[in-house]
Amino acid sequence: MRNSPPRKNRFSAYLGNHLRVSFASLGRLYVQPVATLMTAAVIAIALALPMGLYIALDNVGQLSSGWDGSTQISLFLHTEVKTREAQKLMQRLQKHKAIKKVEFIDKDKGLEQFKEISGFGDALKHLDSNPLPIVLVVHPKMTTNQPDRTSQLVKELGKNKLVELAQLDVQWVKRLYTFLDIANRSIWVISSMLAIAVLLIVGNTIRLDIQNRCEEIEVSKLIGASDAFIRRPFLYTGIWYGLIGGVLAWIITQISLLLMEDPIHRLALLYHSDFRLSGLGAGLTLLLILFSCSLGLVGSWIAVRRHLKEIEPS
Amino acid sequence: MIHFDNISKRYPGGHDALSRINLRLAKGQMAFLTGHSGAGKSTLLKLIAMIERPTRGQIFLDGVNLNNISNRKIPYIRRNIGIIFQNHHLLYDRPVFDNVAMPLIIQGYRRQEIHKRVRAALNQVGLLNKEKSDPITLSGGEQQRIGIARAIVHKPLLLLADEPTGNLDPELSREIMQLFARFNQVGTTVLIASHDLDLIKQMGAPAISLHNGQVEHNGLPYTAGTPVSR
């Protein structure tokens, strides 16, 4: 049985059909703006949340990468080490290729600093001898920014027999890195869970859409519509939800960044940094939109696979 | 055109709707299907349209064994059939024109061709002036005729109608039947299920009568077996 329509250009007919269906799907969303926006808003929030976390972490990472340069290593020498011996050690260390500069803090200066910082000034007055050791403060070269290189240097210095204790003053930088790593991983976990939530939202919305258009689907099947033809409007609806949700997520993220920009800049100034929040670049924006469109497509695909089969003419 | 070879249909409940049906309907033939309520008329039409599958036996449609057609290929079989129901299944969310255009859109016709054919089909059922109306605003008879226009707009080889005049007055019923006769005159094979015996007699087309799922009387002229392929 052959009764196929005359088509001069199959491809343009195919393309035309896709265009028509995609705009028809958009039109359907447009005539019920409240329902559409509610679904899109849920998608947007689910996407903006991990996006915001990601940007926050990215910024903290950028900010803290500068701090490692200001790492100091305090070398607490044994108390019986004489000033002369200590100065010799200092001169030797200054030639070390990983060290930029060494500060010498003698016992008296140390005590003064301690008084200032600790507020135990009065109590310390009653000490008859200075219990503090000589301290050499080592500033590693900027090039040794990697935490590993720095801790290697700490170990090396600690082996010197004049040194009682070598202490990295900014241990917390290391802790921060570990924390950032954990946070990074949890963002992946959160993102995956929210992505699944988006799939479920789109899937459920499309399922309702399929139920509402059950009559149309039935008639279409009766007059010979292929599965691909029946699927198409729903898949496009899913993509549109994804697109609208993605754009909304972008707007939400940008607004939140704007709100935080000023206080963060002021905070950074307090730390003598001209750090500025870096927002969503073009690449990240594109990725966000593409990702949310794909989620919309996949979500609707799941619903369509499950529910179109259930509608058969009878 | 249609060849039923020892067809039986048992519904999941265990009820035998059709048993051992043998029929041959020649190309270009018009015929009626009659019988009491529950005789199996609708079931027979559904088997041709592949809405149901037979439990036993083979159906050949224009030489194609429908048992060999996978579910995915069913749409392509249906594109050669125009189906009309008692409940005309019009979509009320779109105007008449869009309803009638559906089969053409599904098959990827071009816009100009769609316009031409839809207007021709509406003209044939005498409702060209209603192309922009909403189906809900039309009378029952008019809606039925829109359904017919949709069924014939893509010029199917076979027209199946299940009680197309079920809820129409005698005059309108006759008009509709005459419409079918006209399509038949231009070569379309037509099979109509109806229990309006008076009307059938008036139309002068042969009738097959079913009783409890079996052929009680076959008024079809004898036809040599259509060549069977596959």
Ligand SMILES: Nc1ncnc2c1ncn2[C@@H]1O[C@H](COP(=O)(O)OP(=O)(O)OP(=O)(O)O)[C@@H](O)[C@H]1O
């Ligand atoms: N989907 C179904 N599941 C189970 N039994 C069915 C189904 N459809 C029809 N039947 C049964 O099959 C028999 C034939 O039904 P069918 O609809 O073909 O009759 P009909 O001749 O069209 O009757 P009517 O004139 O009332 O439309 C009936 O006894 C009916 O109860």
Ligand SMILES: [Mg+2]
């Ligand atoms: Mg019936």
